[in-house]
Amino acid sequence: MNLPNKLTLSRIILTPFFVAAMLIEFPFHYLIALAIFGIASITDMLDGKIARKQNLVTNFGKFSDPLADKILVLSTLVCFVQLGLCSSIIVIIVLFREFAVSSIRLLAATDGKVVAANIWGKVKTVTQIIAIILIFLLQFIIELMNMNFISVGNSNVEMFAFVFNIIGNVALWISTIICLISGVIYIWDNRKFISEK
Numbered sequence: 001m002n003l004p005n006k007l008t009l010s011r012i013i014l015t016p017f018f019v020a021a022m023l024i025e026f027p028f029h030y031l032i033a034l035a036i037f038g039i040a041s042i043t044d045m046l047d048g049k050i051a052r053k054q055n056l057v058t059n060f061g062k063f064s065d066p067l068a069d070k071i072l073v074l075s076t077l078v079c080f081v082q083l084g085l086c087s088s089i090i091v092i093i094v095l096f097r098e099f100a101v102s103s104i105r106l107l108a109a110t111d112g113k114v115v116a117a118n119i120w121g122k123v124k125t126v127t128q129i130i131a132i133i134l135i136f137l138l139q140f141i142i143e144l145m146n147m148n149f150i151s152v153g154n155s156n157v158e159m160f161a162f163v164f165n166i167i168g169n170v171a172l173w174i175s176t177i178i179c180l181i182s183g184v185i186y187i188w189d190n191r192k193f194i195s196e197k
Contacts, residue, residue, distance in 0.1 A: 004051035005061050007043040011068040014040045015075050022079050030143055034136035040072055041129050062114045063105070066121065070098050073128050077172075085135055085168060090176045097183035104186065107193040115190055120182035127178050131171035138164035 001009075014036055021033035047065060051057045077094060080086030101121075108115045142164060144150045145157045152160065187194075 002051075002056045002058065002061075003054075004047040004056050005058065005064065007047040007050070008061060008064045008068045011040045011043045011047075012064075012071055014043075015072055018072070019075050019079055022076070023082065027147070028140070028143070030136050030140040034133065034140065037072075037076070037132060037136065041133075044069060044072075044125070044129075059114050066101075066117050069125050070102075073125070073132070074098070076132050080135065080172075085139070085165065086172055087169065090172055093176050094179055097179050100183055101186050104190045104193055108190065111193070113193075115193075118182075118186060118189065120178075120185050124175070124179045124182040127175035131168070131175040134171050135168040138168055 018033055018036040018040065021029055021036055044065070047061070051061055074091070074094065077086055077091045081088050081091055105115050141150065142157065142161050145152055145160060
């Protein structure tokens, strides 16, 4: 197994640790979750670059790289729903898009073809990562306020939490709209695989 594929697999392996850091409450857990998510996101950036630069692109990598992204992002969104940081509608839209795109990939695979992610898929992933990092940073600030590392007064913490929740949801909705657009473009560009079946 080459280095890019190992990096992709490491992203999948990091996901349970990231989820545990997010859901188990202990001091600075949002910061630790952010650090793990950041490492996983860096592997996403590196695996593709290394694969293209060193001519190590494989069919396994073309399939597993977007799969690892889906596992990481969807795990995060589901946890956000549990924590009250995200609407379940966002998760449903993202899931619908990912299932539709994966279905086309499977149809293409039956013809022996591998359909790699397009530029819109990459933009979708970047906007999701930015939104998720923003939410972690905002939640970490709230955690610091609750621990009195940042003094704003107890009554103001709830106000900040409310405002930060709105900011986080706006960022997630922007990434979700891009996710939906990228899915429509992907389906349209690869419609031949649907019409041939």
